[in-house]
Amino acid sequence: EAGVAQSPRYKIIEKRQSVAFWCNPISGHATLYWYQQILGQGPKLLIQFQNNGVVDDSQLPKDRFSAERLKGVDSTLKIQPAKLEDSAVYLCASSSGLAGGGVQFFGPGTRLTVL
Amino acid sequence: GENVEQHPSTLSVQEGDSAVIKCTYSDSASNYFPWYKQELGKGPQLIIDIRSNVGEKKDQRIAVTLNKTAKHFSLHITETQPEDSAVYFCSHANAGNMLTFGGGTRLMVKP
Numbered sequence: 001e002a003g004v005a006q007s008p009r010y011k012i013i014e015k016r017q018s019v020a021f022w023c024n025p026i027s028g029h030a031t032l033y034w035y036q037q038i039l040g041q042g043p044k045l046l047i048q049f050q051n052n053g054v055v056d057d058s059q060l061p062k063d064r065f066s067a068e069r070l071k072g073v074d075s076t077l078k079i080q081p082a083k084l085e086d087s088a089v090y091l092c093a094s095s096s097g098l099a100g101g102g103v104q105f106f107g108p109g110t111r112l113t114v115l
Numbered sequence: 116g117e118n119v120e121q122h123p124s125t126l127s128v129q130e131g132d133s134a135v136i137k138c139t140y141s142d143s144a145s146n147y148f149p150w151y152k153q154e155l156g157k158g159p160q161l162i163i164d165i166r167s168n169v170g171e172k173k174d175q176r177i178a179v180t181l182n183k184t185a186k187h188f189s190l191h192i193t194e195t196q197p198e199d200s201a202v203y204f205c206s207h208a209n210a211g212n213m214l215t216f217g218g219g220t221r222l223m224v225k226p
Contacts, residue, residue, distance in 0.1 A: 004158070031212070042121075042204050042216030043159065056213060091158055095212065102212055103149070106158035 025094030121217025
């Protein structure tokens with residue numbers, strides 16, 4: 001079974017530029033998550049989708065971050081404009097269920113460096 | 116989200132010794148407690164999880180204990196091996212399955 005796929009693996013941009021990350025979850029997984037992991041810290045949830053609907057985006061900085069999962073499969077996370085403090089690894093995860101603690105499987109992440 | 120405190124932040128042990136990592140949480144609604152291992156340049160990988168109706172769970176050299184009354188849970192790794200060296204994260208979730216992670220423990224197993 002293929003795991004969660006993410007691209008690109010690395011991205012370097014200058015502040016105020018825009019960037020987009022792509023995630024393809026495990027086949028059949030209805031729930032998709034985006035996390036931000038700053039160096040030396042644990043992942044922090046940004047947004048959770050159930051199929052193509054947003055379940056929770058309370059920790060997403062909506063003035064600059066946006067995410068979509070239009071067809072309920074792949075998802076993109078965008079940052080516009082980027083700030084220095086956005087430098088982090090952006091992790092995508094998926095699970096087969098929502099309630100009851102479905103196991104979340106993580107992709108390899110995209111490492112973003114903002115100069 | 117609710118905080119989770121994880122200790123220690125770094126742990127160095129000799130190969131063959133045991134390692135223990137402890138976490139405390141505050142959300143009494145939490146009912147799912149997974150532990151993840153993260154190697155350099157990779158995403159977190161689930162190593163063991165426990166649900167709130169169970170006090171202890173074991174899988175070969177790895178065990179997790181949960182004390183819901185005291186709101187703390189622990190990871191125990193016995194007979195550590197160099198390949199156990201990584202960063203370990205505790206986490207917890209409520210019915211919405213939104214995970215809150217601890218700050219991580221860097222485990223170093225010296226051969």
